[in-house]
Amino acid sequence: MRTDTGQVFKLEDYRPNDYLIPETNLTFRLSPQATRVIAVLTVERRGGVSASAPLVLDGDGLTLLRVEIDGRPLEPADYMATPDQLTITTVPATPRFQLVIETEVAPAGNETLMGLYRSSNVYCTQCEAEGFRRITYFLDRPDVLSVYTVRIEARRDEAPLLLSNGNPVESADLTDGWHYAVWHDPFPKPSYLFALVAGDLGKVTDSFVTMSGRKVELGIYVEPGKEMLAGYAMDALKRSMRWDEEAFGCEYDLGVFNIVAVSDFNMGAMENKGLNIFNDKYVLADQETATDADFANIEAIIAHEYFHNWTGNRITCRDWFQLCLKEGLTVFRDHEFSADQRSRAVKRIAEVRTLRAHQFPEDQGPLAHPVRPRRYREINNFYTATVYEKGSEVVRMIRTILGDETFRAGMNLYFERHDGQAATIEDFIKVFEDASGRDLQQFALWYHQAGTPNLTVSSTHNPGSREFTLEIEQSVPPTPSESRKRLMHIPLAFGLVGADGEPVAYSSVEGATVENGVIHIRKRRHVVRFSGVAERPAVSLNRGFSAPVTLSVEQKADDQFFLAGHDSDAFSRWQAFNTILTDALIAAFRQILGGKPSVFASRLTDLAGKIAGDETLEPAYRALALALPSEADIARDIGKNIDPDAVFRSREALALAIATANKKLFSDLYDHLVDDDAFSPDAASAGRRALRNILLDYLSLLPAGRELAADHFHSATNMTDRAAALTVLAHRHHGSPEAIKALADFEAVYADDPLVMDKWLQIQASVPGPQTVDTVRALTRHSAFSMANPNRVRSLIGTFSSANQTGFHRADGDGYRFFTETVLEVEKRNPQVAARLATALRSWRSLEPGRQAKAREALLAIANAENLSADLRDIVERTLV
Numbered sequence: 001m002r003t004d005t006g007q008v009f010k011l012e013d014y015r016p017n018d019y020l021i022p023e024t025n026l027t028f029r030l031s032p033q034a035t036r037v038i039a040v041l042t043v044e045r046r047g048g049v050s051a052s053a054p055l056v057l058d059g060d061g062l063t064l065l066r067v068e069i070d071g072r073p074l075e076p077a078d079y080m081a082t083p084d085q086l087t088i089t090t091v092p093a094t095p096r097f098q099l100v101i102e103t104e105v106a107p108a109g110n111e112t113l114m115g116l117y118r119s120s121n122v123y124c125t126q127c128e129a130e131g132f133r134r135i136t137y138f139l140d141r142p143d144v145l146s147v148y149t150v151r152i153e154a155r156r157d158e159a160p161l162l163l164s165n166g167n168p169v170e171s172a173d174l175t176d177g178w179h180y181a182v183w184h185d186p187f188p189k190p191s192y193l194f195a196l197v198a199g200d201l202g203k204v205t206d207s208f209v210t211m212s213g214r215k216v217e218l219g220i221y222v223e224p225g226k227e228m229l230a231g232y233a234m235d236a237l238k239r240s241m242r243w244d245e246e247a248f249g250c251e252y253d254l255g256v257f258n259i260v261a262v263s264d265f266n267m268g269a270m271e272n273k274g275l276n277i278f279n280d281k282y283v284l285a286d287q288e289t290a291t292d293a294d295f296a297n298i299e300a301i302i303a304h305e306y307f308h309n310w311t312g313n314r315i316t317c318r319d320w321f322q323l324c325l326k327e328g329l330t331v332f333r334d335h336e337f338s339a340d341q342r343s344r345a346v347k348r349i350a351e352v353r354t355l356r357a358h359q360f361p362e363d364q365g366p367l368a369h370p371v372r373p374r375r376y377r378e379i380n381n382f383y384t385a386t387v388y389e390k391g392s393e394v395v396r397m398i399r400t401i402l403g404d405e406t407f408r409a410g411m412n413l414y415f416e417r418h419d420g421q422a423a424t425i426e427d428f429i430k431v432f433e434d435a436s437g438r439d440l441q442q443f444a445l446w447y448h449q450a451g452t453p454n455l456t457v458s459s460t461h462n463p464g465s466r467e468f469t470l471e472i473e474q475s476v477p478p479t480p481s482e483s484r485k486r487l488m489h490i491p492l493a494f495g496l497v498g499a500d501g502e503p504v505a506y507s508s509v510e511g512a513t514v515e516n517g518v519i520h521i522r523k524r525r526h527v528v529r530f531s532g533v534a535e536r537p538a539v540s541l542n543r544g545f546s547a548p549v550t551l552s553v554e555q556k557a558d559d560q561f562f563l564a565g566h567d568s569d570a571f572s573r574w575q576a577f578n579t580i581l582t583d584a585l586i587a588a589f590r591q592i593l594g595g596k597p598s599v600f601a602s603r604l605t606d607l608a609g610k611i612a613g614d615e616t617l618e619p620a621y622r623a624l625a626l627a628l629p630s631e632a633d634i635a636r637d638i639g640k641n642i643d644p645d646a647v648f649r650s651r652e653a654l655a656l657a658i659a660t661a662n663k664k665l666f667s668d669l670y671d672h673l674v675d676d677d678a679f680s681p682d683a684a685s686a687g688r689r690a691l692r693n694i695l696l697d698y699l700s701l702l703p704a705g706r707e708l709a710a711d712h713f714h715s716a717t718n719m720t721d722r723a724a725a726l727t728v729l730a731h732r733h734h735g736s737p738e739a740i741k742a743l744a745d746f747e748a749v750y751a752d753d754p755l756v757m758d759k760w761l762q763i764q765a766s767v768p769g770p771q772t773v774d775t776v777r778a779l780t781r782h783s784a785f786s787m788a789n790p791n792r793v794r795s796l797i798g799t800f801s802s803a804n805q806t807g808f809h810r811a812d813g814d815g816y817r818f819f820t821e822t823v824l825e826v827e828k829r830n831p832q833v834a835a836r837l838a839t840a841l842r843s844w845r846s847l848e849p850g851r852q853a854k855a856r857e858a859l860l861a862i863a864n865a866e867n868l869s870a871d872l873r874d875i876v877e878r879t880l881v
């Protein structure tokens with residue numbers, strides 16, 4: 001484990017290295033305890049660099065066995081080796097030389113899951129961001145691009161399959177039961193994209209013919225016996241390959257494309273060139289074991305990693321400050337792919353819900369950072385919702401500002417100009433400036449300035465002068481180390497909606513640039529006057545969520561109800577109803593704190609019924625509309641002094657009011673939605689299941705709801721319905737005989753399927769109430785759980801601490817005590833996973849004072865632990881500041 005050195009890396013300190021490594025030849029002799037790695041590197045001094053400049057290579061916990069230059073062992077005086085660095089002080093005067101480094105590593109004991117490790121007896125690697133230096137000494141930075149040739153040797157019985165990046169070159173038997181394979185990747189790449197896999201795996205094959213007629217062999221490798229679970233992933237891969245050709249002109253460039261699923265993985269998946277490595281959770285699926293959400297995630301992540309081939313691999317990042325260059329852009333691309341494969345409106349609503357649930361709290365709390373950060377202590381902690389999700393929103397805004405065609409022209413220029421390079425955000429912005437002739441410098445603040453901008457909007461209508469006025473004011477709240485903010489360029493899509501639901505025409509507009517339904521906010525305050533408007537329209541703001549901002553709008557409740565029923569923009573229509581729900585929940589929260597009963601307007605509960613039964617709307621859309629804001633959403637909108645128990649009660653009260661008011665309608669609709677057709681994971685079928693399952697959730701609150709949920713559970717023919725019913729039973733009817741039986745039945749059927757047991761852990765970890773901390777403690781000793789496996793840890797501990805408001809924030813602080821103990825225990829094996837878990841307390845300052853004090857104690861207890869890893873110390877210290 002790397003303990004913290006306190007070193008801070010700064011963007012302004014970037015300079016290219018004195019040396020380059022144009023060619024890398026690696027030989028691996030694999031064994032669990034002692035793998036030999038021989039690196040033969042062609043090293044080149046950059047022009048103008050003095051011959052006396054030392055060559056300083058990165059390492060991390062390495063054992064050096066041999067170092068030679070141009071065939072001669074180095075003299076002890078000519079180099080210095082520590083586990084974390086190899087410095088060659090005497091470098092040949094020739095501009096190019098050959099450096100040979102032999103190291104030994106122990107994959108079997110590597111629980112960090114970085115570098116070379118073993119997962120269920122399969123050798124695999126993870127090198128992003130700085131894992132390659134755990135394999136050999138190298139210039140382990142993304143601006144050093146090298147052409148790799150890799151030879152893997154292993155015992156054939158232990159590892160019949162030997163994979164690396166690029167194309168296969170040769171393979172044959174060796175003596176004593178060993179064999180080898182050689183792979184060559186012709187595309188220069190940074191070390192973080194290196195990958196190796198060796199083991200005994202099952203294979204699913206297919207092929208794809210690219211737009212220029214080249215045939216690509218596709219392979220997905222899974223645990224033997226699980227081949228039949230890889231079909232959906234393979235289908236998603238082929239659809240992704242076609243889509244990237246059609247939408248962006250991006251064609252695949254190697255003869256093979258392989259995906260390997262492993263069960264121990266720190267993240268979702270990794271885009272290594274030609275050899276993507278996946279968390280098996282995002283590959284394996286069938287109707288028995290995967291929910292519709294799992295299918296959608298698989299499709300999105302397969303696409304995401306594949307799309308990195310151009311946005312990330314062919315064009316990579318100059319340094320890790322530029323992480324959003326590949327991640328924000330690739331998320332944008334996978335969002336567009338899913339929108340095209342499914343329903344665009346539904347996809348957009350889901351994206352915005354995710355952004356608000358994960359990125360907004362980050363941006364509004366102590367861990368806030370710009371989409372392109374300027375400093376970091378531990379890069380692993382910057383794979384964040386801000387870099388990924390807000391990064392994607394920024395690319396979307398560029399498209400909104402430029403329009404589809406010019407955006408596409410800019411992307412073409414990007415691929416043309418920067419192919420084969422390690423680029424920066426400045427390069428990215430420049431291609432769009434050049435393609436459009438526009439100045440995007442103010443817009444670029446979206447990359448440089450942290451915090452969620454707020455727009456305050458009010459409107460007036462003057463029937464006499466037929467003028468409609470919008471007053472819009474922007475502000476960006478202060479964030480850590482950025483107290484003063486500059487004014488941003490915010491593209492605000494809008495609509496003026498007339499009483500008939502049609503757009504209201506206006507003759508002219510002044511006070512801001514308005515183009516294609518977008519108001520360009522650039523100043524602190526704009527007074528936007530629309531003339532020729534006879535009747536007062538309802539304003540629909542931030543249509544399609546054109547900018548990732550919060551809105552403070554003075555709007556009549558009548559207008560909100562009107563828009564929730566009539567806005568022609570599906571996103572904004574959903575938003576209007578969601579705002580109505582949020583306002584009602586906040587009011588109920590205050591009533592509960594004041595000791596009063598919560599009452600809800602009948603027009604709200606009626607509208608819920610109307611949306612549920614509106615056959616002109618897609619079922620998936622209706623399901624999303626009926627899903628109440630989560631407890632965390634409500635807490636975020638309240639902002640401070642949060643009592644999670646009162647939030648919970650307000651949400652339960654509203655759910656009951658909606659269910660009671662729509663009992664007959666919901667129950668008829670529920671019966672009517674039964675699906676007798678054969679299972680299909682497509683979006684329309686999934687949408688019907690989603691609607692039926694949310695109706696079940698409401699109906700479960702009414703008399704006989706428990707029996708209904710139990711029936712739903714026992715008659716389910718797919719995991720989506722089964723998991724939904726189990727959640728309803730476990731959460732709403734906790735401790736009932738039906739809940740206990742369903743949990744036991746589920747466990748009995750799926751005990752041997754860890755990915756399904758993750759759902760069982762998650763469902764129990766998210767049961768509301770103070771008793772859950774004890775359940776979770778007990779489950780840490782269950783055979784389905786393991787502290788060493790990130791999926792298990794995230795399912796049980798991660799779910800409890802970040803998705804169980806009443807359980808985790810239990811008033812006596814026991815949830816936090818459990819959290820401290822567990823984070824420190826996970827850290828001993830896997831600092832990266834521990835650091836991510838620790839972010840669960842990032843919003844501690846918005847709690848009521850009692851809980852706040854206890855949360856702070858828990859954070860201090862972590863901060864004061866000895867030998868903290870760089871990963872965990874960085875998170876905890878920033879959270880406490």
Ligand code: PHE
Nearest residue numbers: 128129267269270271305383
């Ligand atoms: N680059 C991966 C992705 O977004 C994420 C990742 C980062 C995976 C670091 C592993 C380690 O696609």
Ligand code: ZN
Nearest residue numbers: 304308327330
């Ligand atoms: Zn990515």
